[in-house]
Amino acid sequence: MDLEEKKTAVIFKALCDENRIRILKLLRTGEKCGCRLLEELNVTQPTLSHHMKILCDSGIVVGRKEGKWMHYSISAQGAEYAIACLKALTAIDVKGEDQSCCEE
Secondary structure: OOOOHHHHHHHHOOOOOOHHHHHHHHHOOOOOOHHHHHHHHHHHHHHHHHHHHHHHHHEEEEEEEEEEEEEEOHHHHHHHHHHHHHHHOOOOOOOOOOOOOOOO
């Protein structure tokens, strides 16, 4: 897997906030309206919009507009890509072993 640093950073940015983790936990049971997320999180609408933009930009969450409200759900494809990024970043590459510069 060829990792683009910028795209990978956007994914991990989405995962590095407590509110966004709470949002993902709420979305695990299926699509939720923004009004429901507001009730559950006890945040303001602008704060929720900020967090949802970051999650949607990462590709982990998708949104669709219905009336005046947005409905959000976890993107299976986005979640798979995030998992693949983590696996690729943490895979040990024995072939690419660096030789210590401090050998005596």
